[in-house]
Amino acid sequence: MTMATNAAWLERNTTSVTHMLQDAVQKLDDAENELVLDFSSITRIDASALKVLEELATKAEAKHVSLVLRNPNVNVYKVLKLMRLSHRFSVQP
Amino acid sequence: MTENIPSLSEERISYLEGLVSKARTAAAVFTQYTQEDVDRIVKPMVLAGLAQAQYLASLAIEETKLGVLEDKAIKNMVATEFVYNYVKDKPTVGVIREFPERGLVEVAEPIGVIFSLTPITNPTSTVLFKCIMAIKTRNAVIFSPHPSAWKCCHEAVRIMYETALKCGAPEGVFTCLESHTLQDNAYLMRHKDVGLIDATGGPGAVKAAYSSGKPALGVGPGNTPVYLEKTADLDMAVVDIITSKTFDNGTICASEQTVVIDDEIYDVVLKKFAELGAHICNEKETELLGRTVIDPNTGFMQPMAVGQKATRIARFVGIPVKPKTKLLIAPIAGVGREYPLSAEKLFPVLAVCRAKSVDHALKLCVDVNHAGGLGHTAVVFSSNEEVVRKFSEVINAGRIIVNSPGSIGALGGVYNDMVPTFSFGCGTGGGNSTTDNVNVYHYLNIKRVARRTQAHMWFRVPNQIYFNMNAVENLRQFQSRSTLIVTNPALEQFGHLDIVRRQIPSQTAVRVLVIPDAEPEVKVVMQGVEALESIKADQIVALGGGSVIDAAKIMKLKYESPDADLEELAAPFLDLRKRVVQYPTEKVNRARLIAISTTSGTGSEVTPFAVLSDKDRGRKVTLADYSLAPDVAIVDPQFVMSMPKGLTVDTGIDCMTHALEAAVSIYASPYTDSNAMQAIRLVFKYLPIAVENPRDEEARSMMHNAACIAAIAFSNASVGVNHALAHAFGARFGVPHGKANALMLPHVIAYNASVPTKFMPSPNQRAYVAHKKYATIADLLGLGGHTIEEKVNNLVAATQQLLDQLGVPGSIAELGISKEDFERAIPDLVKNAFDDPSWRSNPRMPLVSELVELFWSAYHGRSLAKVASASHQHSA
Numbered sequence: 020m021t022m023a024t025n026a027a028w029l030e031r032n033t034t035s036v037t038h039m040l041q042d043a044v045q046k047l048d049d050a051e052n053e054l055v056l057d058f059s060s061i062t063r064i065d066a067s068a069l070k071v072l073e074e075l076a077t078k079a080e081a082k083h084v085s086l087v088l089r090n091p092n093v094n095v096y097k098v099l100k101l102m103r104l105s106h107r108f109s110v111q112p
Numbered sequence: 113m114t115e116n117i118p119s120l121s122e123e124r125i126s127y128l129e130g131l132v133s134k135a136r137t138a139a140a141v142f143t144q145y146t147q148e149d150v151d152r153i154v155k156p157m158v159l160a161g162l163a164q165a166q167y168l169a170s171l172a173i174e175e176t177k178l179g180v181l182e183d184k185a186i187k188n189m190v191a192t193e194f195v196y197n198y199v200k201d202k203p204t205v206g207v208i209r210e211f212p213e214r215g216l217v218e219v220a221e222p223i224g225v226i227f228s229l230t231p232i233t234n235p236t237s238t239v240l241f242k243c244i245m246a247i248k249t250r251n252a253v254i255f256s257p258h259p260s261a262w263k264c265c266h267e268a269v270r271i272m273y274e275t276a277l278k279c280g281a282p283e284g285v286f287t288c289l290e291s292h293t294l295q296d297n298a299y300l301m302r303h304k305d306v307g308l309i310d311a312t313g314g315p316g317a318v319k320a321a322y323s324s325g326k327p328a329l330g331v332g333p334g335n336t337p338v339y340l341e342k343t344a345d346l347d348m349a350v351v352d353i354i355t356s357k358t359f360d361n362g363t364i365c366a367s368e369q370t371v372v373i374d375d376e377i378y379d380v381v382l383k384k385f386a387e388l389g390a391h392i393c394n395e396k397e398t399e400l401l402g403r404t405v406i407d408p409n410t411g412f413m414q415p416m417a418v419g420q421k422a423t424r425i426a427r428f429v430g431i432p433v434k435p436k437t438k439l440l441i442a443p444i445a446g447v448g449r450e451y452p453l454s455a456e457k458l459f460p461v462l463a464v465c466r467a468k469s470v471d472h473a474l475k476l477c478v479d480v481n482h483a484g485g486l487g488h489t490a491v492v493f494s495s496n497e498e499v500v501r502k503f504s505e506v507i508n509a510g511r512i513i514v515n516s517p518g519s520i521g522a523l524g525g526v527y528n529d530m531v532p533t534f535s536f537g538c539g540t541g542g543g544n545s546t547t548d549n550v551n552v553y554h555y556l557n558i559k560r561v562a563r564r565t566q567a568h569m570w571f572r573v574p575n576q577i578y579f580n581m582n583a584v585e586n587l588r589q590f591q592s593r594s595t596l597i598v599t600n601p602a603l604e605q606f607g608h609l610d611i612v613r614r615q616i617p618s619q620t621a622v623r624v625l626v627i628p629d630a631e632p633e634v635k636v637v638m639q640g641v642e643a644l645e646s647i648k649a650d651q652i653v654a655l656g657g658g659s660v661i662d663a664a665k666i667m668k669l670k671y672e673s674p675d676a677d678l679e680e681l682a683a684p685f686l687d688l689r690k691r692v693v694q695y696p697t698e699k700v701n702r703a704r705l706i707a708i709s710t711t712s713g714t715g716s717e718v719t720p721f722a723v724l725s726d727k728d729r730g731r732k733v734t735l736a737d738y739s740l741a742p743d744v745a746i747v748d749p750q751f752v753m754s755m756p757k758g759l760t761v762d763t764g765i766d767c768m769t770h771a772l773e774a775a776v777s778i779y780a781s782p783y784t785d786s787n788a789m790q791a792i793r794l795v796f797k798y799l800p801i802a803v804e805n806p807r808d809e810e811a812r813s814m815m816h817n818a819a820c821i822a823a824i825a826f827s828n829a830s831v832g833v834n835h836a837l838a839h840a841f842g843a844r845f846g847v848p849h850g851k852a853n854a855l856m857l858p859h860v861i862a863y864n865a866s867v868p869t870k871f872m873p874s875p876n877q878r879a880y881v882a883h884k885k886y887a888t889i890a891d892l893l894g895l896g897g898h899t900i901e902e903k904v905n906n907l908v909a910a911t912q913q914l915l916d917q918l919g920v921p922g923s924i925a926e927l928g929i930s931k932e933d934f935e936r937a938i939p940d941l942v943k944n945a946f947d948d949p950s951w952r953s954n955p956r957m958p959l960v961s962e963l964v965e966l967f968w969s970a971y972h973g974r975s976l977a978k979v980a981s982a983s984h985q986h987s988a
Contacts, residue, residue, distance in 0.1 A: 063144045066137045066283045094144045101140035101224070 036061055040071040047075065050084045058091035064098055072099075076107040085109055119295050128299055132225065134284030135252040136305045139224040141282040142250040147205040153247050153279040154196065160275040161192035161240040161268075168236040168271075171264035176232050178419025183360035187237035187523075187534075194525040194532040195244050199552055204248050208558070215563035220556045222250040224307040227300045229321070231313045233363035233419065233458065234534055235261035236268040238312050241534040243272035243286060249555040254306075255288040256297055258313065266290075294320075301326060310550070312535045318543065329550055331535055332542015334365040335456040335485025336518050337477035339503055340381060341470065341494035342374040344515070349493040350384040353462070356517030358438050362459045363419045366489035366511065366522030366536060370447065370454055370463040372476045378466045382441065390439040390462075391422070397431045398442040402452035404429045405461060411449050413457050422460040447479035456484055470499060474506055481507050486541030491518040510539055510547030524549050566876055568689070571783040571828050572738050574718050579747035579817055581809065584708060586746060587615035592651035592704070594621045596644050598664045599655040600629040603710055608751055612655050612708065623647050629656075631725040631732060632663035634678065640667030641674075644703065651704045654742070655751075657763075658714030661707045662722040665740045672699040678724065682733035684949060695737040707742035710751040712802075712815040713763025713850060715770065715823020717745035732843075734949075741827070747820045749813040757803055760815075761918045762850025764799040767791065767819040769853040773832035774825035775889060776864055776882040777953040778874035784829035785885075789892055791822035796893055796910070800917050832954035833945075834860040837966055840944035844937055845929060854920040858911050858977035859969040861886060865904040866980035868956030882955035883979070904979050912974050923973035934971050941967055 040056075047054060064072075079086045088108045091099070099105040120128075161168075169184035202208070209218040226246060230238040235257060246253045257265030269288040276285060289296060297317070301309050301324035309328040311321035318330035340349055357368045373381050386392050393401060405417045405425065417425055422440050426433040431440070440461045447454040453463040467473035481490060490509040492500055504512045513521035516528065524530035533549035548554065578586040595616060599609050604626055616622055625643045627636050644652070644667060654664030669676055673696035685691035707717035716722075720741040724733050755763075771791035774784055794814050801811035834856050842852035865883040887903035890896075895910050897903035921927055924934060942963045945951070951958055958966070969976060 063141075065141050069137055069141070097143060098140045101143065102137065 036064060036068040037071055040068055040075060044071065044075050044078060047078050047082065047084060050082075053085045053087055054079065055087040055089055057089045058095060059089060061095060062092065064095050069098070069102055069104070072104060076104065080107070087111055120299060124296070125299070128296060131254050131287050131289070132300070132303050132305050134287055135225040135254050138252040138282040138284035139222065139250075142252065142285065143222060145205065145250055147203060149280060150205060150247055150250060151200070153276050153281050154199070154244060156279050157244055157247060157272055157275045158192045158196040160271055161244075162189060164271050165189045165192070168240075168264060168268050171267055172235050172261065175264050176235060176261050176419070178233065179360040179363050184237070187234055187360065188240060190523055190526065190532065191237040191241040191534055192244065195241055198525060198532050199244065199248050202248075202552060204552055204556065205250060208556075215565045217561040217563075219559040219561055220249070221559050223555060223557060224251065225305055226251050226253045226308045226310055226555065227303075227306045228253050228255050228310045229297070229313045229317050230255060230257045230261070230265055232258040232261045233365070235265050238534045239265050239268035240272065242310065243269070243276070245552050245555050247276055247281060247285070248552050251555055252282070252285045254300060255286065256292050256300070257288065259292070262291060298324075308555075310535065322543065329535065329537070329546070329554055330544045331365070332487050332538025332544055333456060333484050334369070334488035334536075335480055335483055336366060336369045336489045336491060337480035337485065337507065338368045338371040338491040338518065339473050339477050339493070339499075340371050340373045340377070341473065341492065341496060341499050342376045343495040343499070344493035345495070346377060346381060346384060348515070350381060350388060352493075352515075352517040354385070354388055354390065354439055356519045356521070357462050358422070358460050359517070359519050361419045361421060362457065362461075364519035364522070365456070365458065367458070367519035368462060368491060369456055369485070370444070370465060370480045372465045372467050372473045372480070374470075374473060375466055375468055382464065385439070385441055388438070389436055390441045391426065391431070391433040391437045393431065393440060393442045398444065398453065401429050401431065401440065401442055401461065405457065405459070406452035406455055408452070411452065411455055413455060413459070417457070417459045417461075420459050425459060425461065447476060447483055454480060454483055470502075474502060477503065478506055481509065485509070487538030487544065487547060488536060488542055489513065489518055489522045491521070508539070508541045510537055511549070522549075564875060569779070569781050569876065571781065572720075572741070573824050573827070574741055574743060574745050576744045577718065577747060577820065578745070579820070580813060581749055583746050583748040584612060584615050584750070587612065587653070587706065588617060590651065590704065590706065590744070591617070592620045594647045594649045595623070595651040595653055596640070596647060596649045597622060597624045597653045597655060598640060598660055598667065599624065599626055600660055601626055602629060603655055606754065608655060608710060611750070612653060616653070620651075621647060623649075627660065627663055629659060631659050631723050632666065633725050633727055636663055637666045637670060637724070640664070641670045644671040644701070648701075649703050651706065653706045653708065655708045655710065657709065657711040658716040658723075661709065661716035661742070662724070664705060664707065665722040665742070666724060666735065668703055668705050669695075669735075669740060671703060672701050674700060678733070678735065681737070682724070682735055686952060688736070695739045704744065705742040706744040706746065708746040708748065708751065709816070709819070711755065711759060711763045712752050712812075712819040713766035715767065715819045715826075717742055717747065718820055718823045719827045721827075745820065747816050749809065749816045752812050752816050753807065753809070755806070757806065760803050760806065761920065762848045763819065764795060764802065764815060765850040765854045765857070765915070765918070765920065767815070767822045768795040768799070769834055769838075769857060770826040770831060771795065771818075771822040772857070772861065772889075773834055773954075774822065774829040776885045776955045777829040777832055778872050778877055778955055779829045779953050780885070781829065784825045787821045787825035788829070789889065791818045791825060792889055793892055794818035794821070796914060800914065803918055830953035831950045832860070832864070833951040833958050833966070835950035836945045836948035837963070837970070839948050839950065840941045841924070841967070841970075843944070844941055845927070847927065851920060854915050855924055855970045855974070856966065857915070858908050858974040859966055861904070861908050861911060862977045862979045863962070863966060864955050869959055869962065870957040872955060872957045880955065901979060908977050908979065912977065915974065922975065924971040925973070931971070938964060938967060
């Protein structure tokens with residue numbers, strides 16, 4: 020399944036990305052092999068989103084579901100590297 | 113996880129890990145922020161700090177029982193307002209500095225997580241300062257305040273954090289340890305996710321930080337010497353010292369500790385101190401004070417005195433003072449353990465010492481500086497610039513404050529233009545990595561983006577070159593009072609000397625110096641200089657081949673600049689523009705050098721080189737500088753019409769090698785290419801004719817021009833590995849230079865045209881082009897071929913054919929050198945070839961193993977020379 024998070028992160032409004040990722044955690048129950056997260060319109064990521072991403076990765080690993088991050092921008096990708104999270108996702112350019 | 117420290121409980125470790133994790137997340141998120149984002153956060157933080165300056169000061173006083181409320185409030189304001197004033201317009205995100213003329217750009221990269229220790233003496237001001245720096249640079253900070261200043265620091269962190277968060281800073285950007293132990297600090301200092309330790313604290317904390325194995329910023333202990341010199345404005349000095357030493361009851365480690373006063377003003381100065389509220393201790397009081405406020409066992413100040421008022425200390429010690437006494441002044445006779453008050457005293461007790469002279473004063477200040485204050489701060493009051501200069505030379509201090517208060521001066525931004533700080537780097541003297549006032553740039557990894565730059569090139573030639581038959585007649589136009597002609601015996605015999613003499617105006621006094629036909633020795637050069645001196649020559653005419661012209665160049669150098677050290681001037685160099693030695697520009701004599709070449713090979717008449725033989729040491733030295741190039745070159749073929757065949761061949765091949773090597777040199781340019789290519793064309797066309805028909809005037813003339821033109825090319829582009837090989841081989845087996853070059857030439861063309869094992873670093877070359885250059889030469893010679901490889905092979909073949917036609921032996925073996933002798937010589941040959949500077953401009957860097965291969969190829973024969981095929985390289 021594909022879950023697109025189309026809304027860009029707005030300044031001091033960190034809730035949209037986090038909520039969408041929380042939706043993804045819910046949808047993980049229905050996913051079988053792969054869950055695709057479309058990051059192409061996400062400009063920034065904050066601490067709460069990172070927390071949910073980490074949770075998502077842990078759950079997906081337990082369920083043997085592969086998590087795909089589609090087209091995160093390089094700044095977001097660098098945050099995932101600094102958080103040592105990037106290897107837990109299959110990042111598609 | 114970091115290494116487990118046994119004394120920490122699992123629960124404590126989990127707490128500390130939680131702090132680091134929060135900070136790490138904040139730092140990662142922070143990397144996405146722009147300059148505008150951080151600047152939007154910094155300003156409200158500064159305003160919040162200013163608004164709470166007095167509140168935080170009162171918390172600090174209440175908790176630490178140190179210092180003065182008003183001064184602590186001022187420190188909080190300096191830490192916010194002054195620091196903001198410094199950082200507000202400074203770029204700290206993305207590109208922070210640009211140096212377009214150098215092609216350099218500096219780009220900021222945050223550190224990440226900073227573990228920060230803050231002191232008891234400046235508790236809240238240090239926290240405010242560090243929070244502002246951290247946000248400005250997009251870093252997260254975990255604070256570990258001094259245990260006796262925890263509450264006020266925690267409150268300062270809270271105020272900064274809440275303001276920052278409200279303005280969009282990442283969650284967790286500041287955290288503060290809730291009480292801590294040394295084990296907590298040790299754990300965090302070694303944590304893999306902590307990028308930097310910023311230790312503003314006592315020597316123990318700083319040492320722990322530097323011992324952790326992490327990058328650390330530390331401060332050193334202070335012991336500020338002050339020199340109050342007799343030319344100073346005494347009223348200003350006394351007020352400044354009192355202001356500074358009593359500021360926050362002397363808790364700033366940059367504050368004045370011992371004032372060294374010139375004898376002439378000593379009594380006046382003490383009187384002024386007394387008038388402004390200082391108590392001057394008598395001998396007994398000084399002794400009592402020293403015994404009480406300095407620990408006699410350690411020599412360090414007693415903590416109970418730190419940051420206390422002068423009256424309180426006086427009362428404690430038992431010294432009767434007036435109620436409003438600001439400062440206790442203790443006269444001491446010297447510096448060291450026997451004078452306890454010469455140590456650091458972070459309270460309003462000031463030692464004073466009488467100096468008999470400037471020299472004595474400086475020595476006393478050096479003593480104080482070395483008694484625990486290396487690298488920190490020093491103060492000088494003087495209107496004598498020489499005294500200030502000398503003081504700053506001999507005192508090792510990161511901050512040397514002139515005619516202003518030490519403590520407030522060192523903070524920067526108030527009394528001077530130093531960077532505002534609450535963390536004083538003390539350099540290696542204080543066990544730190546920097547002497548700077550720690551600032552935002554220390555909270556950044558600064559990345560240098562270096563763009564490719566092109567080295568400036570040049571094309572220099574003598575400004576007058578006369579050529580064609582009878583060009584020597586041009587000598588007539590040169591006015592000279594006194595001329596020295598330098599030549600060799602053969603040219604005198606051939607009558608060439610007479611031809612030249614006839615062209616020199618009759619009013620010119622002429623002297624002739626005949627020198628041996630060999631590379632000049634120092635002895636010969638000095639004979640020339642003597643001759644020049646004896647006739648006070650204003651003109652030198654060098655008539656001969658390379659050795660005569662080279663001799664004349666060096667004679668001129670020594671005549672014009674007698675102090676020129678030939679040994680030093682011959683020092684090796686990699687880049688002419690960056691060479692260590694410089695040729696003399698001051699001249700005691702001046703003489704025009706006119707070079708008339710009598711061979712068609714070296715081109716010495718236009719080159720900036722001169723070879724000197726040092727027979728005593730069995731070696732040759734090459735001098736190279738454009739100042740050596742003759743002023744006038746005369747390329748008159750009449751002097752080469754009778755050149756013997758062997759010499760014609762040898763010099764002609766030398767000329768061809770110059771041109772072929774200059775064409776592919778890493779210093780080749782369109783200017784040198786035009787000369788190199790033309791010279792090659794002339795050699796291929798006219799050298800065989802000149803050899804076959806020595807009286808052919810056109811061939812002789814063109815070969816004479818070719819030698820000069822090739823020399824112009826290699827004077828500006830240099831030569832290559834062929835010359836390095838030929839120099840080594842020729843010297844070892846006594847083979848003439850031209851022939852030695854010829855034996856190597858086809859092999860070197862094939863070698864340079866192949867894909868290099870090792871490229872030669874060369875900013876001016878955008879691609880490897882040697883093979884293409886050879887192909888262009890093949891086209892110029894009309895050799896045919898479709899691909900670059902074919903064309904290069906045709907050039908190799910044409911070179912082989914030309915050498916065959918000229919009767920040059922095809923191999924080293926043909927010279928009668930046995931394989932065994934050659935094998936024995938190989939190690940020396942390779943060593944000498946590798947030591948030869950010629951190859952440094954070769955297009956590919958020769959490996960030692962490749963030099964061995966080239967020598968063996970030359971040994972076996974030129975018919976074997978072939979370009980190593982590499983289809984990817986040689987597609988047309």
